[in-house]
Amino acid sequence: MIPFDLSRWFRRRMLPLVIAAAGILLVAAPLSYHLAKRRELWQEARARAVHVGAALRGEIELRPLLWRYDMPKLTERLAAEGLLGVPRLVIHDADGVAVPLDVGPERPVRGLIWGRAEVVALGRHAATVWVGADAAPLWHGTAVLAAVFAVLAVSLGAVLYLLPMRAIGTAQRRIRVLLGQLALTLQEEDRRRIARDLHDGAGQALTAARLRLLALERRVGPGEEIADLARLLDEAIAELRRSAYALAPPALEELGLVRALERHCEAFATATGLQVQREIDPHLGRLPPTVETACYRIVQEALSNIVRHAGARRAWVRLARDSNWLRLSIHDDGRAPPAPAEGQGLPGIRERARLLGGTTSLTILPGQGLRLEVRLPVEPL
Ligand SMILES: Nc1ncnc2c1ncn2[C@@H]1O[C@H](COP(=O)(O)OP(=O)(O)OP(=O)(O)O)[C@@H](O)[C@H]1O
Ligand SMILES: [Mg+2]
Numbered sequence: 001m002i003p004f005d006l007s008r009w010f011r012r013r014m015l016p017l018v019i020a021a022a023g024i025l026l027v028a029a030p031l032s033y034h035l036a037k038r039r040e041l042w043q044e045a046r047a048r049a050v051h052v053g054a055a056l057r058g059e060i061e062l063r064p065l066l067w068r069y070d071m072p073k074l075t076e077r078l079a080a081e082g083l084l085g086v087p088r089l090v091i092h093d094a095d096g097v098a099v100p101l102d103v104g105p106e107r108p109v110r111g112l113i114w115g116r117a118e119v120v121a122l123g124r125h126a127a128t129v130w131v132g133a134d135a136a137p138l139w140h141g142t143a144v145l146a147a148v149f150a151v152l153a154v155s156l157g158a159v160l161y162l163l164p165m166r167a168i169g170t171a172q173r174r175i176r177v178l179l180g181q182l183a184l185t186l187q188e189e190d191r192r193r194i195a196r197d198l199h200d201g202a203g204q205a206l207t208a209a210r211l212r213l214l215a216l217e218r219r220v221g222p223g224e225e226i227a228d229l230a231r232l233l234d235e236a237i238a239e240l241r242r243s244a245y246a247l248a249p250p251a252l253e254e255l256g257l258v259r260a261l262e263r264h265c266e267a268f269a270t271a272t273g274l275q276v277q278r279e280i281d282p283h284l285g286r287l288p289p290t291v292e293t294a295c296y297r298i299v300q301e302a303l304s305n306i307v308r309h310a311g312a313r314r315a316w317v318r319l320a321r322d323s324n325w326l327r328l329s330i331h332d333d334g335r336a337p338p339a340p341a342e343g344q345g346l347p348g349i350r351e352r353a354r355l356l357g358g359t360t361s362l363t364i365l366p367g368q369g370l371r372l373e374v375r376l377p378v379e380p381l
Contacts, residue, residue, distance in 0.1 A: 108132065184294065280317065346362070353374050
C-alpha cells in the first residue's frame with residue numbers, strides 16, 4: 001500500500017545517529033574531565049617535584065658527595081613543609097641510580113601520575129626528582145561521571161529515537177488508512193460510473209425499444225409475439241435496474257447508513273424470505289462515507305452469502321459504535337462448512353476492512369451457522 005515501510009526506513013537511518021550521539025555524550029564528558037584532571041594532577045606533581053628539586057639542590061651544594069646518604073632527613077623536612085603529602089618520591093642521581101628513600105619506590109611505577117624535575121647543582125646535572133600523585137580518586141571520579149552520563153545518554157537516546165518513531169508509526173498508520181480510503185473511494189466512483197453508463201446507455205436503449213414496441217402494438221394490435229418481446233424487455237430493464245442499484249445504491253447517500261441498511265434488510269427479507277433481525281443503533285449519525293459504504297457492502301455480501309450458502313431461516317445484523325470503532329456483526333442459523341472456500345465475497349470484505357485500518361473475524365458457531373464480525377475505525381487512526 002505504502003511504497004516502503006517508513007518506520008523501517010527511519011529506523012535504519014536514525015538508529016546509527018542516535019547511537020553515535022549517545023556514544024559521544026557518554027564518552028565526551030567523562031573523557032574531558034579525566035584529561036583535564038589528569039593534567040591538573042600532573043602539574044601539581046611537577047610543581048612539587050620542582051620544590052623538592054630546589055631543596056635537593058641546596059643539600060647537594062652543601063654536601064656534594066654525602067647528600068645521597070642523608071635522604072631521610074631531607075624527606076622529613078619536605079614532609080614537614082607539606083611538599084610531599086603522600087610519600088611518593090623517587091630520586092635518581094646523575095648516573096640514574098636510585099637514591100634509597102623510605103617514601104617511595106625505586107623508579108616511577110605505573111598507576112601514579114608522576115611529575116618530574118631535573119636538579120642542576122654546582123653547574124652540572126646532579127639528580128632527577130619524581131613526585132607521584134595518586135590516580136585512584138581520578139579514576140573513581142571518572143567512573144562516577146561515566147555512570148551518570150551513561151544514564152543520561154540512554155535516556156537521551158531513548159527520547160531521540162522513540163519520540164520520532166512513535167510519530168512516524170502514527171503517521172504511517174494514518175497514511176495507510178487514507179490510502180485505503182482513497183482506494184475505496186475510487187472503487188465506488190468507478191461503480192457509480194458503470195451504474196450511470198448502464199442506466200444512460202443500455203437502460204435508455206432498452207426503454208426506447210420498449211416504447212417503440214408499445215407503439216407497434218398500438219398500430220398492429222396485440223399479439224403473442226409482441227407480448228413475449230415486451231415481457232423479455234421488461235425483465236431486461238428490471239435486471240439492469242437491479243444491477244445499477246447494486247453497483248451504486250442511491251439510498252446510502254440520501255438516507256445515511258442506518259436507514260439505508262434498514263431498507264436493504266427489509267427489501268432483502270421480502271425478496272428472499274429470509275428473516276433478517278436488525279439491531280442497528282439508531283443514533284449512529286453520519287459516518288465517513290468510506291466507512292458507510294464499506295458497512296453497506298459488507299452487509300450486502302454477507303446476506304447474499306447466507307441465502308446462497310447457509311440454507312438459513314434467520315439472520316441477525318448488528319451495528320453499534322464502541323468509542324472510535326464501529327462494530328458490525330452478521331450471523332445466521334444455517335449450516336456453515338468447517339472450512340469455508342474462498343470466493344470473491346469474503347476476501348473482498350477482508351480487503352475493505354483492511355484498507356480502512358479495521359479487522360474481520362469469521363467464526364463457525366457449531367449448529368448455529370456462521371458469524372462474521374467486522375471492526376472499522378471511525379476516526380482516522
Ligand atoms: N453464511 C454462510 N454460511 C455458510 N457458508 C458460507 C457463508 N458465507 C460464506 N460461506 C462459504 O464461504 C465460501 C466463500 O464465500 P465468498 O463470499 O467468498 O464466495 P462465494 O459466495 O462462493 O462467491 P462470490 O465470489 O460470488 O461471493 C462460500 O462458497 C461458502 O461455502
Ligand atoms: Mg459471496
